[in-house]
Amino acid sequence: METILVVDIQGDFTEWKKGSLAVPGTGEDYVQEVLQITRRFKEAGHPVLATQDWHPADHISFHTSHPGKKPFAAVSLEGREQILWPPHCVQHTAGAALLIDPSLFDAVVHKGTDRRYDSYSGFEDDGGVWTGLDQELEKRNTTRIILYGIATDYCVRFTALHGLGRGYAVTVIESLCRGVAPETSTRAWEEMKSAGAVIVRDAGDTRLFS
Ligand code: VGL
Numbered sequence: 287m288e289t290i291l292v293v294d295i296q297g298d299f300t301e302w303k304k305g306s307l308a309v310p311g312t313g314e315d316y317v318q319e320v321l322q323i324t325r326r327f328k329e330a331g332h333p334v335l336a337t338q339d340w341h342p343a344d345h346i347s348f349h350t351s352h353p354g355k356k357p358f359a360a361v362s363l364e365g366r367e368q369i370l371w372p373p374h375c376v377q378h379t380a381g382a383a384l385l386i387d388p389s390l391f392d393a394v395v396h397k398g399t400d401r402r403y404d405s406y407s408g409f410e411d412d413g414g415v416w417t418g419l420d421q422e423l424e425k426r427n428t429t430r431i432i433l434y435g436i437a438t439d440y441c442v443r444f445t446a447l448h449g450l451g452r453g454y455a456v457t458v459i460e461s462l463c464r465g466v467a468p469e470t471s472t473r474a475w476e477e478m479k480s481a482g483a484v485i486v487r488d489a490g491d492t493r494l495f496s
């Protein structure tokens with residue numbers, strides 16, 4: 287069974303909603319395209335899941351949690367590199383809201399909920415705690431994950447790599463992804479490809495529509 291996974295389509299990551307961590311190329315037209323394609327997958331009978339970045343207000347990934355540090359600075363936390371982001375996707379705020387009607391999703395998985403750990407991966411945070419995505423995929427007898435959303439170089443990348451690591455086939459739809467920066471996005475595509483992900487240009491290339 288193929289399961290669709292829509293990654294972090296949230297106000298704070300979009301230009302459309304003037305988000306605090308707006309990713310280039312995320313105007314209203316982008317979100318509408320993601321919505322339409324997601325509807326078509328749903329209508330074709332595929333389970334559709336979503337991830338939602340869902341941080342407490344004092345999350346460790348926010349530069350405001352590190353006095354004197356500027357946004358986008360890199361720091362070392364317990365030996366891990368952590369990029370310090372502008373505060374974003376704070377639980378229950380407008381910026382954290384999904385921009386696609388949640389009724390379209392069979393389940394929504396929250397990530398980054400523990401203030402001590404970031405979680406680019408939809409599967410598990412940097413402390414190794416699982417989000418619940420594994421169970422949602424297993425419940426639906428998933429063998430292949432079809433993935434797209436924001437951001438190519440962070441959440442899409444780590445979710446694809448962890449999906450492959452768990453033995454799933456992973457297909458990423460390039461035209462429905464947006465990255466924070468061009469260089470890191472180029473590297474992310476190469477990394478996903480060499481780890482075994484299938485990268486397709488358009489949703490039609492998945493041949494999943496009936
Ligand atoms: C993400 C930066 C910070 C992502 C989450 O989901 O790609 N990026 N938090």
Ligand code: ZN
Nearest residue numbers: 339347375398
């Ligand atoms: Zn985040």
